[in-house]
Amino acid sequence: xxxxxxxxxxxxxxxxxxxxxxxxxxxxxxxxxxxxxxxxxxxxxxxxxxxxxxxxxxxxxxxxxxxxxxxxxxxxxxxxxxxxxxxxxxxxxxxxxxxxxxxxxxxxxxxxxxxxxxxxxxxxxxxxxxxxxxxxxxxxxxxxxxxxxxxxxxxxxxxxxxxxxxxxxxxxxxxxxxxxxxxxxxxxxxxxxxxxxxxxxxxxxxxxxxxxxxxxxxxxxxxxxxxxxxxxxxxxxxxxxx
Numbered sequence: 001x002x003x004x005x006x007x008x009x010x011x012x013x014x015x016x017x018x019x020x021x022x023x024x025x026x027x028x029x030x031x032x033x034x035x036x037x038x039x040x041x042x043x044x045x046x047x048x049x050x051x052x053x054x055x056x057x058x059x060x061x062x063x064x065x066x067x068x069x070x071x072x073x074x075x076x077x078x079x080x081x082x083x084x085x086x087x088x089x090x091x092x093x094x095x096x097x098x099x100x101x102x103x104x105x106x107x108x109x110x111x112x113x114x115x116x117x118x119x120x121x122x123x124x125x126x127x128x129x130x131x132x133x134x135x136x137x138x139x140x141x142x143x144x145x146x147x148x149x150x151x152x153x154x155x156x157x158x159x160x161x162x163x164x165x166x167x168x169x170x171x172x173x174x175x176x177x178x179x180x181x182x183x184x185x186x187x188x189x190x191x192x193x194x195x196x197x198x199x200x201x202x203x204x205x206x207x208x209x210x211x212x213x214x215x216x217x218x219x220x221x222x223x224x225x226x227x228x229x230x231x232x233x234x235x236x237x238x239x240x241x242x
Contacts (some may be wrong), residue, residue, distance in 0.1 A: 013124035014132065026131040035096050035131070035197070036138030037047050042095065043142050044149055045090055047079075051150030052157040054078050059163035071164045072172025072204050075154035077181075084146035085185035086233050089139060089192035093225040097200035099133055101221035104204030105214035113205070128201045132194060139193030140186050147185075182241050191236060199225045 018024035060075040104127060107113050116123040151173065158164035164172075200221035207217035 031134035047146040051153035069130035069172035072169035079150040101204035105207030208242035
């Protein structure tokens with residue numbers, strides 16, 4: 001309960017109007033690059049291979065007694081409903097979360113945050129708000145990219161290996177498609193983007209104990225981000241799909 005209360009207070013400080021909009025916008029653009037642009041490579045790599053693997057595994061499982069278009073249907077549903085909106089944020093928790101926690105933790109132990117507060121600057125809003133808003137905005141775009149690349153890779157592997165024709169794969173992609181599935185996925189992703197930026201920021205902002213404390217705060221940030229993403233995934237799935 002102590003950490004929950006301090007986390008809420010931390011967010012209350014962070015979500016205040018910036019004192020200098022020009023500096024805020026500059027920090028916001030830098031965070032968009034750090035969180036989004038620099039994560040495109042790992043997102044693309046994982047999505048392509050996962051889409052290909054799902055295609056081959058599905059082809060192996062249906063064993064000729066289930067329609068071939070099931071391959072396209074399975075790849076689409078897996079990428080849209082679970083892999084892209086959930087596992088991509090979990091993976092980014094390790095990359096983005098640890099980076100945020102380490103950056104803020106080093107500023108805390110080096111007393112840079114204390115110096116900002118002495119000068120009368122709202123350090124939480126100045127340092128953290130651009131990160132949270134950038135994460136909430138850019139993570140859904142990374143997830144959409146993951147969906148497209150995963151489905152495209154599944155189609156390419158299916159055709160090149162001969163387990164499915166392009167026509168069958170396309171038909172499977174269109175079978176029983178619901179646009180709400182995409183809305184559901186992006187809704188979850190927005191929440192996950194908030195968690196994987198705000199939770200590491202909280203742990204880094206309150207780090208202590210020198211270099212060792214920075215490392216410990218980074219570890220806690222990643223662990224708690226993943227745990228909260230998993231818990232919120234269950235809650236949101238229950239709310240949105242029932």
